Amino acid sequence: GENVEQHPSTLSVQEGDSAVIKCTYSDSASNYFPWYKQELGKRPQLIIDIRSNVGEKKDQRIAVTLNKTAKHFSLHITETQPEDSAVYFCAASTGGFKTIFGAGTRLFVKA
Amino acid sequence: GAVVSQHPSRVICKSGTSVKIECRSLDFQATTMFWYRQFPKQSLMLMATSNEGSKATYEQGVEKDKFLINHASLTLSTLTVTSAHPEDSSFYICSARETGTGGLEQYFGPGTRLTVT
Numbered sequence: 001g002e003n004v005e006q007h008p009s010t011l012s013v014q015e016g017d018s019a020v021i022k023c024t025y026s027d028s029a030s031n032y033f034p035w036y037k038q039e040l041g042k043r044p045q046l047i048i049d050i051r052s053n054v055g056e057k058k059d060q061r062i063a064v065t066l067n068k069t070a071k072h073f074s075l076h077i078t079e080t081q082p083e084d085s086a087v088y089f090c091a092a093s094t095g096g097f098k099t100i101f102g103a104g105t106r107l108f109v110k111a
Numbered sequence: 112g113a114v115v116s117q118h119p120s121r122v123i124c125k126s127g128t129s130v131k132i133e134c135r136s137l138d139f140q141a142t143t144m145f146w147y148r149q150f151p152k153q154s155l156m157l158m159a160t161s162n163e164g165s166k167a168t169y170e171q172g173v174e175k176d177k178f179l180i181n182h183a184s185l186t187l188s189t190l191t192v193t194s195a196h197p198e199d200s201s202f203y204i205c206s207a208r209e210t211g212t213g214g215l216e217q218y219f220g221p222g223t224r225l226t227v228t
């Protein structure tokens with residue numbers, strides 16, 4: 001079955017710096033890769049997603065890249081702000097069905 | 112936007128009793144809903160995929176007789192934890208996919224914190 005690995009588990013950056021989180025997946029059939037932000041005690045919120053027919057997608061300060069050959073995808077957050085502090089999860093699925101999540105990255109943005 | 116609700120948000124029950132958690136899609140229809148379990152500071156673990164009008168598909172290691180799932184309508188799925196034990200204490204989150212739009216996004220409910228004493 002699908003396995004998603006996520007690194008790093010914890011990331012601390014200074015406000016204004018960039019943050020990068022990386023994930024790898026194992027199932028070549030996976031074609032949808034969402035990223036979620038989860039604040040303590042709250043539901044995961046979709047922040048950006050990418051489909052396998054696209055190599056890169058950007059939404060303001062957030063971008064995601066996908067390398068299908070290497071089976072890895074990354075989240076890039078630029079100009080980080082304290083409110084970006086949260087746990088970020090990558091995920092992989094086939095057709096939006098069975099979705100497997102990475103272990104999560106706890107991001108701390110220091111003011 | 113698509114909204115998913117869950118009820119109750121918190122529940123405390125005694126060991127040996129059963130607890131039902133409801134997941135509703137409020138403004139869209141969802142043929143497929145998903146149930147996850149999340150332990151503190153850990154990731155979301157898929158427990159089962161709930162399909163309207165048919166049996167749920169359980170992930171390996173999840174006891175279907177203990178975690179009963181019913182998806183009787185296009186807007187409601189329920190998870191019943193039967194004969195609950197303290198080790199079942201966890202954060203249970205559901206999600207739903209909107210039917211018929213071709214969208215792949217999952218919309219998450221706010222979660223239910225179950226504590227078994």
